[in-house]
Amino acid sequence: MADFMQYAPFGAYYRFPRSGRPTEYPPMEQLETDYLVVGAGASGMAFADALIEHSDADVIMVDRRHRPGGHWHDAYPFVRLHQPAAAYGVSSTMLGAHRIDESGVNAGMYELSSAAEICSYYADVMNRVLLPSGQVRFLAMSEYHQEGPNDHRLVSLLTGEETRIVVHRRVVDATYIEPEIPATRSPRFQVDDDVTVIPPNDLVKVGSKPAGFTVVGAGKTAMDSCTWLLENGVDADSITWVRSRDVWSIDREWTQPLDLVHHRAKFNAAWMQAAAEATSGMDMALRLEKAGVFLRLDQGVPPTAFRGATISRAEVEGLRKIGNVVRLGRVRRVHADGMEFTNGGVSQPRGQVYVDCTATGLRTLEPHSVFEPGRITLQYVTPGFACWSAATLAVVESLLDDDELKEHMSLPVVYTGHVDDLLAFTSAHVTSAQRRSAHPGIRAWSGHTRLNPALGLRERLKDPRVLAALDEAKKWLAPALRNLEERVGPAGCTTGQMPTAAVTN
Template sequence: MQLETDYLVVGAGASGMAFVDALIEHSDADVIMVDRRHKPGGHWHDAYPFVRLHQPAAAYGVSSTMLGGDRIDTAGVNAGMYELSSASEICSYFSEVMDRVLLPSGQVRFMGMSEYREVAPGDHRVVSLLTGEEVQVKVRKRLVDATYIEPEIPATRRPPYEVEAGVLVVPPNDLVNLGSAAAGFTVLGAGKTAMDVCTWLLEHGVDPNAITWVRSRDVWSVNREWTQPLDLVHTQVRYGGTWMRAAAESSSGAEMALRLEEAGLFLRLDQDVPPTAYRGATISPAEVEGLRSIRNVVRAGRVRRVARGRMDFENGQHVDQPLDQVYVDCTATGLRTIEPRPVFESGRITLQYVTPGFACLSAATLGVVEAVLDDDAVKEHLSLPVVYTGHIDDLMSFTSTYLESASRRNGVPEVRTWSQQTRLNPVRGLGERLDDPRVVAAMQESKKWKDAALENLARRTAVAV
């Protein structure tokens, strides 16, 4: 059996869905989407059940379809900010987008429970994971890899350290299925997953003294109060102006982080420990307050072995532990550090971040670029990959790459107009609130520091042109 299409998109997670939604909005392209899972949604199907978006639902998903109700939460650690959808809500949303938007368009076909294989260059096969049936697909334009930036999550890989028999080590997913009370919980990992787990345990009545938190390094997080759209869009504009000023006045990524903390945009958990990592996660001040109640923090580096009554670390140290702990593995990297590769190549698109922290906006932007422009060299010029290395020292080069790439896209009228109008833009609602004094002040601040920021970044970093 053989099929034919313009675009064969491998992966129906957030990036793949956002790319296809934007592509078919701006072209008459025919698309086949392939995914190993039974429905769209990607890693959200494997996420721990209590996870929520780390950004407002108002600016997540696909451009054509609203996620959530653009509501502001009134309770919990996100109170006063726009709602954060749950994993189940996101999976349901992407299924609805597929069933009610993409498939009815007549431009999209979905092959779930299927695996993509490239037998030889240009020889594309799709194999059913249920029947083993193999279909050859002739691709007229491009293969689209929508899996390249897929995050690594604990539920889909084994812990990277040795676990002695009889010691209970679980991914966050299994916390909701514990059959009896634990003597205590030891959370391994320093990132947002570990923060989510600790917050969830505290919210469910676990004494902070019953939690041990193993952090190999401390991380900077973005204050979520500064990332709000619509009626609170002045916060997002203030974010931009504050970031510009820090970029203009700093000599290194570490100094830039400290300036952002002084302004209130960056948050850390321990005032006595300088964070050395940044992966773009957001957190609320209420979450930080709760997490600071956990006093038993172990900073002995990476765990080598978990045994009954002790943890051994790679640096030779060991830490004694109470017996019958539940160890929660949160050591997966989440947002992976990737090797940047060309986004647009002959016969191929590799979806990557071109807007920091916004996978859906990045993918949709690339869908628009692909649809409205013809020259691959021009497309690539507009699409510099923004890579999260995790090291705070790279904050300035990260910023420089993004600003250069965004400036280039802003020079293309079709892309600029779409960017200003899409619901995925983090400053959604700005156009309707240009008379808000808070917005005016924040925009003036951004304009004031923009040229100085670009000059300083150019002097201290190197961006390919």
């Protein structure tokens, strides 16, 4: 009979070997909490911050890193937020100073924080907001695993000591939507020994002039890498850009909050009109491009990918200077004299530095329930805004009692990466946003939280530009919902009605 564990009082445990005679081991530390939040990145921090704002819950947060910040600790040093800092982070604490940039590719728009600023911000939130609340404990450098029902363990990566956590309400998985970034994975193509392939993080470590730079990848990481090279004096003709497919991006000017929030209001109206009139995902993308919301790099190549990245028109103008673009499918092998692809090969001068930007960023995830007995799996329920999504789910968890109703209000917005799914993506977002707006408490919080990308809208309702955009969005909302249901089927509850549990708050 295999060995098994049995817990004894006061944390001591015994292993019963095959002889049947127990052997006593040192006691295991045991902690109790209402919520165990696994992951102290953007999602976990936003969830914990909103949860303690709306409840008296006790929370333990655990992360394998040395301090909060998640993937930002592994990000390339020149990365910046792709959305205004004014609406990123946690609801309780401002990030940045609500400045509008006066120079660079983001000129005229609200500031974008750097990775270093974001990591410092999260450390400050933990040390000055969450821990002093008395409701949050943080266990860094620890790995989480589950042994059985309500048998949750943390293992210190420094000492190997194991701690058992008794969870009274839920385990919160804040790692499910963690992005995949180049620095944490190896290239997915063959690299010969005499070739230099680096993640974008190592661009700042290049010590001598290479024969040229070859950037592999079509997404925002590749765009950032190319922009950084251009800004630092690399001639566009010295850059080769490998793009297996082109990507739709959102013009960042349309996503601005506060004094520029009329742009965000116009964004919502244009999106609703496109959703009301589109016959397919590609048709919707083309309509958004015509409205000015979507941008592409090459007017002769229809993009087939969409992951919600934002970009400025100044960045696009710079990137269009790179004329050596390779579109031969995915890279299979990089060797001293060039590259092999699924659809051919190209020669390259020896001494190239290849920059691997092929990590997917927002990973394609399987549909998963958000609320389950004893568990919450944090996911996007608002498109492109991990912090707003996680905080929204914390408010839903705090203000409602029925899991069926919570799920009804929290349809996951899944990024598949393909533009064909833009209609389904929009349907999930608009449907569950409408459902949440029917709850007074959730609606009030969402309208005032700094994480709402339309931050400042309520204070500017007398602005004629805002009023006109709101009227336009309202006009297209019902037609959009009808068209989306006709094209992709009903989102979530097939009746479009609330479950039997009443909304009372």
